[in-house]
Amino acid sequence: MAGVLxxxxxRSGTLKxxxxxxxxxxxTLADELGVEVHALAxxxxxxxxDGLGEYGADKVLCCRSDELELYQASRxxxxxxxxxxANGYQIVMLATTALGKDLGPRIAAKLGAPIAGDLTHISxxxxxxxxRPVFAGKATSTLxxxxxxxxxxxxxxxFATGCVAxxxxxxxxxxxxxxxxxxxxxxxVKEPEKAVLDVAEASIVVxxxxxxKEAEHFQLVEELASALGGAVGASRAVVDAGWRPHSEQxxxxxxxxxxxxxxxxxxSGAIQHLAGMRTSKVIVAINRDQDxxxxxxxxxxxxxxxxxxxxxxxxxxxxxxxx
Amino acid sequence: xxxxxxxxxxxxxxxxxxxxxxxxxxDEGGVKFVLNPFxxxxxxxxxxxxxxxxxxxxxxxSMGGDSGQETIRTALAMGADRGVLLKTDAKPVDPLVTARxxxxxxxxxxxxxxxxxxxxxxxxxxxxxxxxxxxxxxxSVSAITRLELAGGKGTAEREVEGATEVVEFSLPAVLTxxxxxxxxxxxxxxxxxxxxxxxxxxxDVELDEEGMVVVELALPQSRKEGRIVGEGPDAVPIxxxxxxxxxxxx
Ligand SMILES: Cc1cc2nc3c(=O)[nH]c(=O)nc-3n(C[C@H](O)[C@H](O)[C@H](O)COP(=O)(O)OP(=O)(O)OC[C@H]3O[C@@H](n4cnc5c(N)ncnc54)[C@H](O)[C@@H]3O)c2cc1C
Ligand SMILES: Nc1ncnc2c1ncn2[C@@H]1O[C@H](COP(=O)(O)O)[C@@H](O)[C@H]1O
Numbered sequence: 001m002a003g004v005l006x007x008x009x010x011r012s013g014t015l016k017x018x019x020x021x022x023x024x025x026x027x028t029l030a031d032e033l034g035v036e037v038h039a040l041a042x043x044x045x046x047x048x049x050d051g052l053g054e055y056g057a058d059k060v061l062c063c064r065s066d067e068l069e070l071y072q073a074s075r076x077x078x079x080x081x082x083x084x085x086a087n088g089y090q091i092v093m094l095a096t097t098a099l100g101k102d103l104g105p106r107i108a109a110k111l112g113a114p115i116a117g118d119l120t121h122i123s124x125x126x127x128x129x130x131x132r133p134v135f136a137g138k139a140t141s142t143l144x145x146x147x148x149x150x151x152x153x154x155x156x157x158x159f160a161t162g163c164v165a166x167x168x169x170x171x172x173x174x175x176x177x178x179x180x181x182x183x184x185x186x187x188x189v190k191e192p193e194k195a196v197l198d199v200a201e202a203s204i205v206v207x208x209x210x211x212x213k214e215a216e217h218f219q220l221v222e223e224l225a226s227a228l229g230g231a232v233g234a235s236r237a238v239v240d241a242g243w244r245p246h247s248e249q250x251x252x253x254x255x256x257x258x259x260x261x262x263x264x265x266x267x268s269g270a271i272q273h274l275a276g277m278r279t280s281k282v283i284v285a286i287n288r289d290q291d292x293x294x295x296x297x298x299x300x301x302x303x304x305x306x307x308x309x310x311x312x313x314x315x316x317x318x319x320x321x322x323x
Numbered sequence: 324x325x326x327x328x329x330x331x332x333x334x335x336x337x338x339x340x341x342x343x344x345x346x347x348x349x350d351e352g353g354v355k356f357v358l359n360p361f362x363x364x365x366x367x368x369x370x371x372x373x374x375x376x377x378x379x380x381x382x383x384x385s386m387g388g389d390s391g392q393e394t395i396r397t398a399l400a401m402g403a404d405r406g407v408l409l410k411t412d413a414k415p416v417d418p419l420v421t422a423r424x425x426x427x428x429x430x431x432x433x434x435x436x437x438x439x440x441x442x443x444x445x446x447x448x449x450x451x452x453x454x455x456x457x458x459x460x461x462x463s464v465s466a467i468t469r470l471e472l473a474g475g476k477g478t479a480e481r482e483v484e485g486a487t488e489v490v491e492f493s494l495p496a497v498l499t500x501x502x503x504x505x506x507x508x509x510x511x512x513x514x515x516x517x518x519x520x521x522x523x524x525x526x527d528v529e530l531d532e533e534g535m536v537v538v539e540l541a542l543p544q545s546r547k548e549g550r551i552v553g554e555g556p557d558a559v560p561i562x563x564x565x566x567x568x569x570x571x572x573x
Pocket of ligand 1: 208209210211212234235236237238249250251252253254255265266267268269270271272273276286287288289292304305306307336360
């Protein structure tokens with residue numbers, strides 16, 4: 001029985017690892033419901049989809065066309081909702097990423113279905129029950145989904161990738177009508193000159209705040225991040241001051257991150273900042289004020305002048321990581 | 324240019340959340356409510372576009388209880404022309420239900436642009452804007468950080484992980500605003516005085532049945548107590564040891 005349709009995500013013809021997490025979550029749910037997991041891969045002609053069975057897909061529906069290399073919102077939504085309609089999937093799943101946040105609601109609207117996003121738990125044992133953070137993570141809402149089909153979007157880094165191998169038979173599906181005449185078309189994806197690791201995707205994030213005093217001093221943060229192989233993040237105060245781009249802001253009006261390690265440097269820990277990083281696995285704070293609220297959520301803290309502590313930390317990390 | 328901006332009344336971001344007696348919603352006692360921060364970017368963009376084109380109307384639309392009038396007045400004080408409150412005491416959690424009500428209001432208005440915030444900071448659904456776009460069959464782009472309009476067409480940029488998408492679209496269109504699009508203005512005293520006299524229509528609305536129900540609203544588990552490993556650079560080796568051998572993250 002066709003049960004769960006997972007919409008995968010790709011960039012430049014390579015599937016994103018977050019899609020494996022969605023497959024893992026879908027596999028667990030599908031086993032509870034006794035249904036199959038089908039994956040939908042939309043992308044360019046050269047899109048690679050082998051091996052998805054290992055992540056739990058019973059079948060892989062593959063829609064390849066060079067016109068679909070970039071994310072085309074209404075076409076992607078039309079393809080996913082069309083298949084969901086035609087094959088009678090009860091549940092459409094995807095990741096709460098920049099793409100998923102846009103695509104999920106569109107699919108739901110086309111299906112006339114409810115959508116629950118940013119899910120951290122899903123259970124199919126007693127009806128369909130999901131959990132999601134609300135009020136910037138200050139509360140958790142448990143919801144019972146009462147109508148099908150429905151759309152579920154899962155928070156990155158919240159679900160393990162599955163290891164139950166399935167067939168993962170690949171079946172091509174038609175890309176349908178061309179995009180000619182579409183009302184909105186993605187014409188380009190601008191990549192920065194130097195590729196940057198995004199805070200929302202990094203497993204280690206090193207963030208700096210107003211304690212750095214000047215934009216130039218962010219070099220300290222960059223050096224530590226690069227020694228750790230992590231991404232640079234920022235508080236809103238330094239983004240609004242124009243020291244760092246908006247894309248690096250962590251918090252309620254920035255990005256929500258859940259890395260394995262989050263290091264906050266010269267950040268006080270305002271409630272709106274905590275909203276974006278409190279679910280990180282391990283939090284380290286470096287601040288000269290021992291009463292700074294950031295220490296309340298930190299697993300490990302160093303009280304002291306960041307200009308003395310951070311260079312030493314970078315040096316020691318390089319030794320540990322053999323670099 | 325006729326522009327609609329959909330705005331939501333939400334708890335201030337400083338609010339300490341308490342769970343209400345029903346165990347399914349927040350205790351609103353003592354909570355300060357504000358115009359959703361992302362909706363401020365949408366209102367600002369609408370006002371800028373109207374100012375640039377030198378003509379047009381900015382209409383603020385909000386669905387919710389009577390107190391939503393106050394939120395609409397905040398946007399009117401920023402400079403919008405008139406407001407519509409789609410009145411209901413229900414607080415739907417299913418974004419489709421909200422999207423349907425807003426879509427049917429917007430559909431009748433003959434708008435060139437319909438603006439939303441990227442997400443409401445209470446339910447955090449980031450869904451209503453693109454849903455309205457699909458329901459109305461209009462061009463739509465979500466979470467935009469840059470917008471240019473010329474001759475019935477527009478170009479918007481939206482940030483994705485580590486890159487920026489550039490989207491071209493035709494008007495009428497539905498757009499949702501991300502931080503970075505602009506710097507919202509503060510309502511000036513004169514604006515606040517003028518806003519009191521601006522038209523605000525209140526319409527009762529009926530909602531569809533929701534496809535989900537809240538079973539429980541709970542506070543998240545608090546993090547387990549951490550520790551200060553030491554002071555100054557001498558504490559660095561202790562930290563390294565803890566990260567390596569205790570937390571095992573490096
Ligand atoms: C609607 C709304 C939304 C918001 N959204 C966000 C958001 O998404 N993200 C966000 O971050 N903020 C957000 N804020 C802003 C938030 O309230 C704080 O103003 C902001 O987080 C403070 O940034 P900061 O910690 O860098 O600066 P500060 O609060 O000024 O803290 C600087 C810290 O550096 C320490 N320090 C100074 N010098 C040194 C030194 N030499 N060595 C070590 N430590 C030092 C100080 O002790 C202090 O703790 C929002 C606010 C509002 C109203
Ligand atoms: N009750 C409402 N009334 C008017 N606009 C709303 C309402 N709920 C949501 N919106 C709009 O939809 C956006 C996204 O909300 P959400 O999908 O709930 O995160 C908000 O920023 C508002 O612009």
